[in-house]
Structures are given as structure tokens and as C-alpha cells.
Amino acid sequence: MNELAITVIGHDRPGIVADVAEVLGGLGANLTDSTMTRLRGHFAWTLVCNGPEADAVSQALEPLTADGRLLATVRAVTPEEDEADAGEPHLVSVHGADRLGIVAAVTREVAAAGGNITDLTTRLAGLLYVLVAEVSLPAGAAAGLSERLAAAAKELDVEITLRRAESDLL
Template sequence: MGAVTLHAITVLGHDRPGIIAETTAILGGLGLNLEDSSMTLLRGHFAMTLISAGDADVDTVEAALAPLASGGDLTVSVRELPVERVADLAGTSWVLSVHGGDRPGIVSSVVSRVAEVGGNITDLTTRLAGDLYVLVAEVDLPKDVDSDALLVSLRETAAELGVGVSLHEVEADEL
């Protein structure tokens, strides 16, 4: 086996059944291992990001995935990533929820409060249902963060935005 290469692969476009199956079958056929993945529908559009590892080069992966984009309804991109050791999360896990009327600036305002205390957003999902905007984020906070003070800051920001906010520590048995 040659040198292991990590690839960041994105597939975006019009949703239809079978995209995940087709993509992962191609990658498996190249001997690539899926190390991380995320897929969602965004306003009816398919969006998937994969991190794969193996000894295929970027050109080979792009050529193999090209048929997915041949119909014009999907865009596929492949980028090589440096192989790095993934740091263990040294903090505590929390769930941040925001809900209220939709308006610009909700995400940036709320996640800025988390960043100010050294928190890292590890997963973020937003949805717009009519006029209701919902944000749910998984957050890693440093162990020494005053979570009560952060919640006060988040509530002040939420009040300025006219939305509600909650922050809850994830219990080990919930993981």
C-alpha cells in the first residue's frame, strides 16, 4: 500500500435517491476508507462532505467521481488534506439551542459569544420553518469556562436579537 492520503470530498446539488450509495460505492471501489462524513438537505438541496483516507491520488478520485456530476445536477469536488493527528477534545460537551423569528446575524452573534470564551463549535444545524429560525449546535467548552457567565452573555445577545437561547451540558450517557 502506498502513502495514505486524506481527501475532503463535497457533493452538492439537486437531491435524489442514491447519491450517498453511489458516492460511497465509488470511494470503496478505490479502496478509500470513510473517516468522517456529514450529509444534510439544505432547502431541498443535497449537501455532503466526506473525509476519506487511502492511497488513491486526487486525480484518480476526481475521475472516479466525475460520473456523479455528468448529469449537471450535482457538483463534486475533491481536495487533498494534510494528514494530521486529531486532537482529543479537552473540554466539556454542551448543546446550544436558539429559536425565534428569522433575521440576519443570529448565527454570527451567538457563536461569537462561544468563541470569545475559547469554545469550539463541533456541529451546527440551522433550519427555517416559515418565520421560525432554529439553531442547534454541539459545543466543546474548555473545562475552566464559567458556563453560567457564558449563558448570561448568550441570553443578553439573544434578547438583542429577539430570540430564545438555551445551553445544556451533555451527560456522558447521552453521547
């Protein structure tokens, strides 16, 4: 079996998840990890599965993409080693008026602290911009990151919080 990374994006409609899952199931592909969302009327799904060759999966998905409303990409990936993440789980949240550079500034500070972003969601609701990120930080990095995020919050005129998360909740 091959490990495959698949993305499906396009105009949202009912049944996309079912259609793709049926194609994959029909090929004997086992869906292991995925995340799906709707973004302003657009569908976006990224998934990893174990299955046949990438070309076979691409060909099987072609009927779903033929009308041009969906785009599916399939590529073989190397399975990750089952290494325990040595980082400490934290949540970063941002609330404030929408403005350019929020994501770049916050994620740059996390990276500078040696942190890895494991999940990130943003939403614009009217004038309010919200960012929530799950991050894995090296031991002892949270205090310094908290100070740098406070400085970034002041510069961006937003509220940024960093708090330790329970790993079993992530």
C-alpha cells in the first residue's frame, strides 16, 4: 500500500465528501487523517490515505472533477516515523480588527521560538478577525514567546493569548 496526500478544492455542494470517500473506498484506500472546511462557499479537504498508486486514484477521481467545479490532486508521500512529539502543546488565539500581516506576524514569532504550527484556523466575521492555532513549542519556550506575542499584539492592535493546552484535547 502507498501513503497518499490528496487535496480536493472547489465550489461547495452537498455530497462532495461522500463522493470522494466512495471513490477511495471503492479502490480499497483507507482514509487515515483528514481536515475539511468550507471557506466562503468554497470546499477544501486535505486527507492522507493508504491505497493504490497515485495515478490510479487520480484517474478514479476524474469523473468528480470533469465539470471543472472541483480540483483534486493526489501525490505519494513518505510515511512519517512514529516519533513522539517532544514539544509542549499550546494554543495561540488572536482577536481584533482585520488588518494585513496578522498571520505573518504571529506565525513568524512562533517559528522564531522554535515552535511548529500543527493546526491553524482563521475567520473574518464582519470587522472581527479571529485566529486560533495549535502549536508545539520546545520546552521552556513559552515565556519568551509570550513576551514577543505581547509586543506583536501591541503593534497590530489586536489581542493575542498563548496558553498551554492539554495534549489529549488536541
